[in-house]
Amino acid sequence: MTIIEALTLFFLAIGIIFNTLGVIGLLRFPDLYTRMHATTKATTFGSVFTTLAVVLYSIGMFAGTSDSQFIVLGIHAAIVALALAFTNAVSSHAIARAAHRSGVKPEQAVVDRLEEAGL
Amino acid sequence: MIDSWTIAVGALVVLILLCIIRLVLGPTAADRTVAVDTVNTLTIAAMVILGLIYQEVIFIDVALVYALLSFVSTLYIAKYLGGEL
Amino acid sequence: MISFLLTFILVFVLYLILTAGSGTIGVWSSSEIIAGFILALAAAAITKNFLCRANNYRMANPARFLLIPVYVIGPFFIEVIKANLDVAYRVLTMNIRPGIIRISSGLKSDLGIFMLANSITLTPGTITVDIDEKTHDLYIHNINVGEGDELRPVIEDRELFALANLPAWIRRIAE
Numbered sequence: 001m002t003i004i005e006a007l008t009l010f011f012l013a014i015g016i017i018f019n020t021l022g023v024i025g026l027l028r029f030p031d032l033y034t035r036m037h038a039t040t041k042a043t044t045f046g047s048v049f050t051t052l053a054v055v056l057y058s059i060g061m062f063a064g065t066s067d068s069q070f071i072v073l074g075i076h077a078a079i080v081a082l083a084l085a086f087t088n089a090v091s092s093h094a095i096a097r098a099a100h101r102s103g104v105k106p107e108q109a110v111v112d113r114l115e116e117a118g119l
Numbered sequence: 120m121i122d123s124w125t126i127a128v129g130a131l132v133v134l135i136l137l138c139i140i141r142l143v144l145g146p147t148a149a150d151r152t153v154a155v156d157t158v159n160t161l162t163i164a165a166m167v168i169l170g171l172i173y174q175e176v177i178f179i180d181v182a183l184v185y186a187l188l189s190f191v192s193t194l195y196i197a198k199y200l201g202g203e204l
Numbered sequence: 205m206i207s208f209l210l211t212f213i214l215v216f217v218l219y220l221i222l223t224a225g226s227g228t229i230g231v232w233s234s235s236e237i238i239a240g241f242i243l244a245l246a247a248a249a250i251t252k253n254f255l256c257r258a259n260n261y262r263m264a265n266p267a268r269f270l271l272i273p274v275y276v277i278g279p280f281f282i283e284v285i286k287a288n289l290d291v292a293y294r295v296l297t298m299n300i301r302p303g304i305i306r307i308s309s310g311l312k313s314d315l316g317i318f319m320l321a322n323s324i325t326l327t328p329g330t331i332t333v334d335i336d337e338k339t340h341d342l343y344i345h346n347i348n349v350g351e352g353d354e355l356r357p358v359i360e361d362r363e364l365f366a367l368a369n370l371p372a373w374i375r376r377i378a379e
Contacts, residue, residue, distance in 0.1 A: 025295040047164040076179040087190035098201030099149035
């Protein structure tokens with residue numbers, strides 16, 4: 001096993017572990033906002049890492065075989081990773097804002113400045 | 120080497136099924152939206168890995184289009200929930 | 205006109221990246237280059253007012269936008285790893301103390317607010333919930349409010365980030 005294959009497996013394992021933690025958090029946390037902590041951070045990080053594992057694997061295969069199909073695959077996967085990192089954060093803002101406007105209050109909260117500001 | 124990719128796709132599919140528990144339980148519409156958003160992210164990750172397993176670049180293009188379309192759909196659901204539509 | 209040209213260049217470069225490896229002129233075929241040129245013209249004509257909404261072309265300066273990858277790979281990535289370990293700890297132990305607090309940033313530009321909101325969402329135990337359009341203050345949900353922080357009306361942005369001073373980086377890039 002070369003170093004790039006070991007690194008690929010490592011990235012894939014990190015991605016799957018953090019995706020699993022995100023989904024466990026989605027099932028276990030008590031209210032919407034804490035669930036969003038688990039899903040936005042952990043699943044974005046995990047999915048970006050599984051995608052980066054694909055990029056690394058294609059770079060390794062390109063170095064081994066110099067078949068240009070692999071470098072195309074790697075570039076497209078890198079663009080997917082970028083798109084994931086941007087769109088997940090923005091859609092989580094949108095859901096959090098809409099939930100607060102539709103009357104979902106944070107449970108067990110010690111303070112809620114947004115409620116006091118009345119926006 | 121291919122085997123570990125197949126196991127990863129299987130794990131992602133199990134995680135998607137677990138998300139559906141939260142999708143059914145709710146309790147509010149916003150919780151369900153969060154669950155759908157998570158399912159979308161995991162589906163994109165699974166599509167990219169499947170593109171590598173079958174050596175098809177078109178699968179990854181489909182994942183890219185799916186990412187952007189699911190982003191737009193989530194924004195519209197959020198607008199609707201916030202009463203701004 | 206400048207906004208049209210910038211949007212055209214951005215769309216055309218993205219199209220060329222996505223179709224790399226299709227032919228022999230460089231790595232592109234002639235039909236892909238012609239199709240990309242026409243599509244980029246059409247896309248730029250439609251969307252030029254969305255990309256450059258504020259009529260502000262500071263970000264066209266390479267010294268600014270080339271700092272963004274440095275920012276993402278360097279300080280931002282360290283904070284993301286720390287945030288994910290923190291979330292993993294809280295998922296497994298359920299040791300939480302949530303609350304919505306108010307953050308004052310002092311940033312004025314749209315891109316600066318966007319980068320700060322995204323950085324807050326992806327880093328330390330916080331997600332952005334809403335923004336005050338007049339004062340540009342952010343309301344964020346913190347999963348573990350520090351002792352005594354619930355009594356303070358406004359909190360400075362750099363107190364959120366323990367390892368790297370991300371707001372200073374964002375100010376250098378976008379302001």
